[in-house]
Amino acid sequence: MTWTNAVIQGVFLGGFYALLACGLSLMFGLMRIVNLAHGDIAVLGAYLITVVLDHWGVSPFIGFVAVLPIMLALGYLLQRVILERSLRSGVLVPLLTTFGLAIVIQNLLLEKFSPDVRSLGGDAGWITTASWQITNQVSIPAIGALALVVAIATLGGLQLYLSRTPSGRRMRATAQDPDTAELVGIDSRSVYAWGTAIAVGTAALAGMFLAMRSTFDPYAGSTQLIFAFEAVVIGGLGSLWGTLVGGIVLGVSQTIGAQIDPQYSVLAGDLVFLAVLASPRGGIFRARLAS
Amino acid sequence: MTGTLRVRRWSKLSAGFSGSFTAFVIALIFVPVLLSENATAKMTTLLILVLLAAMWNALAGYGGLVSIGQQGFIGLGAYGTVWLCNHGMNPYQAMVVATLFCGAISLPVSLLVLRFRGAQFAIGMWVLAEVAAILVSFDQSLGAGTGTSLIELNYYSPGARQEYTYWLTLGMAVFFLGVLFVLLRSRFGSSLQAIRDDEEAAASVGVRVVACKRILFVLAAAGCGGAGAMTLANTLFIEPTSIFGVNWTAYMVFMVLVGGLGTFEGPIIGAVVLFLIQNHYSSGGAWYLVGLGVASMLFALLLPRGLWGTVRDRFKIQLLPVGHQLSGVASTPIPAPAEEAS
Numbered sequence: 001m002t003w004t005n006a007v008i009q010g011v012f013l014g015g016f017y018a019l020l021a022c023g024l025s026l027m028f029g030l031m032r033i034v035n036l037a038h039g040d041i042a043v044l045g046a047y048l049i050t051v052v053l054d055h056w057g058v059s060p061f062i063g064f065v066a067v068l069p070i071m072l073a074l075g076y077l078l079q080r081v082i083l084e085r086s087l088r089s090g091v092l093v094p095l096l097t098t099f100g101l102a103i104v105i106q107n108l109l110l111e112k113f114s115p116d117v118r119s120l121g122g123d124a125g126w127i128t129t130a131s132w133q134i135t136n137q138v139s140i141p142a143i144g145a146l147a148l149v150v151a152i153a154t155l156g157g158l159q160l161y162l163s164r165t166p167s168g169r170r171m172r173a174t175a176q177d178p179d180t181a182e183l184v185g186i187d188s189r190s191v192y193a194w195g196t197a198i199a200v201g202t203a204a205l206a207g208m209f210l211a212m213r214s215t216f217d218p219y220a221g222s223t224q225l226i227f228a229f230e231a232v233v234i235g236g237l238g239s240l241w242g243t244l245v246g247g248i249v250l251g252v253s254q255t256i257g258a259q260i261d262p263q264y265s266v267l268a269g270d271l272v273f274l275a276v277l278a279s280p281r282g283g284i285f286r287a288r289l290a291s
Numbered sequence: 292m293t294g295t296l297r298v299r300r301w302s303k304l305s306a307g308f309s310g311s312f313t314a315f316v317i318a319l320i321f322v323p324v325l326l327s328e329n330a331t332a333k334m335t336t337l338l339i340l341v342l343l344a345a346m347w348n349a350l351a352g353y354g355g356l357v358s359i360g361q362q363g364f365i366g367l368g369a370y371g372t373v374w375l376c377n378h379g380m381n382p383y384q385a386m387v388v389a390t391l392f393c394g395a396i397s398l399p400v401s402l403l404v405l406r407f408r409g410a411q412f413a414i415g416m417w418v419l420a421e422v423a424a425i426l427v428s429f430d431q432s433l434g435a436g437t438g439t440s441l442i443e444l445n446y447y448s449p450g451a452r453q454e455y456t457y458w459l460t461l462g463m464a465v466f467f468l469g470v471l472f473v474l475l476r477s478r479f480g481s482s483l484q485a486i487r488d489d490e491e492a493a494a495s496v497g498v499r500v501v502a503c504k505r506i507l508f509v510l511a512a513a514g515c516g517g518a519g520a521m522t523l524a525n526t527l528f529i530e531p532t533s534i535f536g537v538n539w540t541a542y543m544v545f546m547v548l549v550g551g552l553g554t555f556e557g558p559i560i561g562a563v564v565l566f567l568i569q570n571h572y573s574s575g576g577a578w579y580l581v582g583l584g585v586a587s588m589l590f591a592l593l594l595p596r597g598l599w600g601t602v603r604d605r606f607k608i609q610l611l612p613v614g615h616q617l618s619g620v621a622s623t624p625i626p627a628p629a630e631e632a633s
Contacts, residue, residue: 028410033410034409034410034413034414036359036410036413036414082588082592085592086591086592089591089592089595091355091408091409092351092355092357092409092552093591093592093595095357095409095410095413096357096544096548096587096588096591097587097588097591097592099359099540099541099544099587100541100544100584100585100587100588100591101584101588102584103541103580103581103583103584103587104581104584104585104588106580107577107578107580107581107584108577108581110576110577111577111578111581222537225414226414226417226418226421229410229414230418233411233414237411263425263429266421266425267422267425267426270418270421270422270425271422273418274403274415274418274419274422277403277407277411277415278403
């Protein structure tokens with residue numbers, strides 16, 4: 001029964017990872033780049049929410065709503081000022097610049113907010129402590145369930161946006177072939193910038209859940225990036241629903257690992273990731289965004 | 292095309308510089324005799340930085356492989372040394388064996404990671420480094436998560452220890468940079484240049500892409516392992532979070548981007564720049580790392596060939612020639628200037 005519980009907790013943890021990873025997945029599907037600062041951007045979002053909370057004492061959800069426009073603008077600028085230029089210079093430069101950005105964000109956060117660990121668990125009220133008891137050993141944590149629901153809603157919303165709206169269609173066209181998209185009048189640079197803005201917005205949302213369900217510090221971003229990337233790769237690079245599956249597989253691997261011995265949690269996830277990487281298909285789903 | 296075109300390797304400048312550089316390296320042997328212990332320790336740090344920069348540049352600049360996981364080999368080199376000493380080996384011998392061990396273990400690792408390029412390779416390496424750090428922190432005999440020191444080095448007097456550490460570091464730096472230099476000047480170097488410029492095109496004319504990358508990968512793994520072992524000998528104490536820390540990669544990226552990605556001389560210059568900054572702002576902490584990150588980004592975006600690459604292109608010079616230079620007069624215009632190999 002404890003194993004069943006481990007799997008169920010893993011599914012909810014996986015929902016959080018999927019939320020963390022969906023921005024990474026979107027950007028990869030759109031521009032074929034991996035933003036190595038994605039985890040640090042999520043942590044930046046978490047810190048901005050703490051600033052709002054420290055000033056106005058509202059709930060983290062309202063804090064997120066207040067922070068979201070800032071994060072969207074930052075994402076837009078990130079693409080326009082940094083990534084756009086780096087995209088022109090081949091495959092190595094985006095990796096190097098976003099790695100540099102990650103180092104910059106981490107250390108600016110350290111300088112501004114001190115190395116102390118923070119958490120918004122207390123500010124969020126009942127939601128972080130409540131759980132539904134199903135049987136003696138199986139319970140569903142409210143925050144985990146909320147993260148999973150939000151992850152599914154975000155991924156579903158993105159999928160609907162991409163498949164049903166004119167703007168989403170432009171994004172898919174640009175993902176498939178930016179040059180041809182330009183020929184039919186699509187401004188690919190603007191599409192890229194909006195895509196990055198959305199990705200950064202979802203990272204901030206993930207940052208809010210990170211802050212509510214656990215503790216974080218200025219250097220927490222690296223681990224979050226690794227988890228997000230593992231989820232993306234396990235699910236199949238560029239596939240949005242694959243990212244959800246990948247997140248859940250990663251979450252379940254970690255909770256099962258932790259069930260064997262708490263110190264095996266991260267290791268188990270890493271090993272599953274490496275095993276998927278080593279497998280001939282290299283991911284459960286194939287890339288879908290462009291199709 | 293008629294006219295006299297000459298392909299040459301050595302110019303008067305590069306021959307002269309390489310000669311004086313060799314003399315300088317030989318002079319470096321006498322550093323511990325001439326300078327104080329403190330200065331010797333600093334020179335050891337500089338040599339470690341040079342070695343790290345050259346190895347990371349070998350991967351990224353010539354193989355097109357951006358690794359965020361070389362700290363895995365740095366950590367294994369350091370902890371491998373501790374483990375061997377715990378099992379009765381002489382510390383300096385252990386450093387060499389641990390270096391070779393890193394090269395050996397990188398072979399099976401390369402079978403997994405060299406299937407990938409770009410971000411998958413980069414983060415795949417990062418995860419492998421994290422796995423290595425976790426596994427090391429499980430081992431109580433290696434001090435687990437709290438760190439360990441190389442007590443066997445206490446059998447030497449501090450002065451002798453600093454001298455031996457310096458000489459072994461110098462030996463390793465000269466060896467690994469020397470091997471890289473010879474490799475780049477061989478047929479292998481031309482293959483690498485082809486891979487760097489266009490992997491598919493290189494493969495289509497018969498360059499054995501994966502084999503070439505594997506040679507670089509093993510060389511870089513051993514070099515980073517050696518740098519890790521020497522860092523342990525130079526600082527005497529290590530802990531998993533710092534020796535396996537991703538900051539190592541931040542340093543390597545900075546040195547290579549500032550000096551010049553894909554040039555032989557660039558990383559050496561980058562290492563000197565980082566060394567000078569470290570000595571100047573040693574207490575800088577967070578701002579120091581912010582500066583390194585900003586500089587790396589600016590160089591990647593605005594000056595992708597780095598300091599040395601820019602100077603070299605402007606003045607058409609090579610000091611340590613690993614490529615060929617085309618000179619002479621052509622009676623018909625040459626369609627495109629031949630890219631300098633480096």
